[in-house]
Amino acid sequence: MNSKFRIYRGNQQKAEYKDYEIEVQEGMVVLDAVHKIQAELEPDLAVRWNCKAGKCGSCSAEVNGKPVLMCMTRLSSLPEGPVQIGPMKAFPLIKDLVTDVSWNYEQNKKITPFTPSKDTVWKMQQRDVERAQEFRKCIECFLCQDVCHVLRTHKKHDQFFGPRFFVRTASLDMHPLDTVNRTELLKEKGGIGLCNITKCCTEVCPEDINITDNAIIPMKERVADQYYDPIKTFWGKLFKKNVK
Amino acid sequence: MDSIMTNRNDFWWLSPLIIVIAGIIAGGYLTWAAFQGEFFEWGPYLSPVYSSPYVPSWWKLSPAFLLLWIPAGFRITCYYGRKTYYRAVFADPLACGVEEPYRKKYKGESKFPFILQNIHRYFLYFALILLVLHWTELILSVFYNGSLYFGMGTLIILLDTLALSFYVFGCHSLRHIVGGKTRCFSCDGCPKKAKISHGIWKKVSLFNTFHNRWFWISLFSVGVADLYIRLLAMGILGSDPHIIL
DSSP: OEEEEEEEEEOSSSEEEEEEEEEOOTTOBHHHHHHHHHHHTOTTOOOOOSOSSSSSOOOEEEETTEEEEGGGOBGGGSOSSOEEEEOOTTSOEEETTEEOOHHHHHHHHHSOOOOBOTTOOOOOOHHHHHHHHHHTTOOOOOHHHHHOHHHHTTOOTTTOOOHHHHHHHHHHHTOTTBOOOOHHHHHHTSOGGGOOOOOHHHHHOTTOOOIIIIIIHHHHHHHHHHHSOHHHHHHHHHTTOOOO | OOOSSOOOOSOTTHHHHHHHHHHHHHHHHHHHHHHHOSSOEETTEEOGGGOOSOOOTTOOSOGGGGTTHHHHHHHHHOHHHHHHHHHHTTOTTSSTTOOOOOOTTOOTTSSTTGGGGGGHHHHHHHHHHHHHHHHHHHHHHHEETTEEEEEHHHHHHHHHHHHHHHHHHTOHHHHIIIIITOSOSSTTSOHHHHHHHHHHHHHHHHHHHTHHHHHHHHHHHHHHHHHHHHHHHTTSSOOOOEEEO
16 A cells, blocks of 8 residues: 655755655554655655654654654554654754754753752652652653744743753652752743643653643742742741741 | 644644633623622522622622632633633644744743732632532532422532532642642651641542543533523522422
């Protein structure tokens, strides 16, 4: 059976969708089709991939306009008609389906790393670590960053960490042995206030991490505790509790 | 060609469309009902839209407005509610992967007016008081004229009160207050306290998983309860099927 594909070809200077038609077999995923086109028709087609098992987070792309992992998207799950494959829109294009995601690693460096106390007893209860364990599933595919309209449309890369790094911050701030309060970092450098919780990050996460409900909103509530709750602040001052 | 709005070819526009229609129906009816100022009680029943236990003599508006600011404020600042109207009404974005007009001055919830969404926790405190009022009115409607009265209205008000309870108990701010704010449940050295606080947080988290469903169910159940009592009070419904013990 033959199928049609439209693949984004080019670089930042010049790019367009090109049409291809190849024979596909049952069970093929989008990445298989891209590899077949690369092998049979376009040897210079650029695509980033690694594990083909949904665990390395390399083959992120937009298939029919939806941010997905190409290796986890079966052709049979897509509607009839040409399959449109493009690069992630939130990051600068290098070539064809490959984007420069290095901006993400720069954001990661801004987050204060895990900081236990000097006399830490390395013993934890399951009830205290289970919240952060969910966040450890992240494979850093950056699909959540790609779909987030704060980055994708409004281009706030200089003011906003993005969902991936709110998850990372949450995993540290919810760790029972960590000692650092990252609330100010989230508000000032992370720009968590720019997030209007439309849950697109959660919708596209291939690891089913409940990014919005379990990471971003709890962090927004901590920011509200510290900056936007006058009664809590007054109460803290009255009883000389340091709420910050 | 690359589409200007989106390359998505599924029914991405259906969800915002349904939400706008549902919002207009539910919001429209409840606003209309609140402005009526009459036909809100019948026999043992009081409409949940008019749940104020006391109306001061100087109050000239519909009694509904005495307390209606609480559920209105709670829903408007609700995290799920925000997601709903940011998408469906403000198209910010309309759906995931669908483009919206680029705004250099986009500020999200970091500046006025949307920074005010941070007062959600205060509306939660009032919503919890309102929930107690709803349950009190339900119990009072059962103890009617010295006997126990169970009617179709009792069942409708019970279902509405349960729906409102499940909605409020799944609130993200409540989840934060009962345990989400803590870094560690067990670290103060009291295992019993840790078990209780973690247990409460888990229960609220469970309700939180279905927060979106209860948002809509409770919005419509309030309208249905008001409509039933209104039809009884207007005489359109002849009687309320009931048993008296």
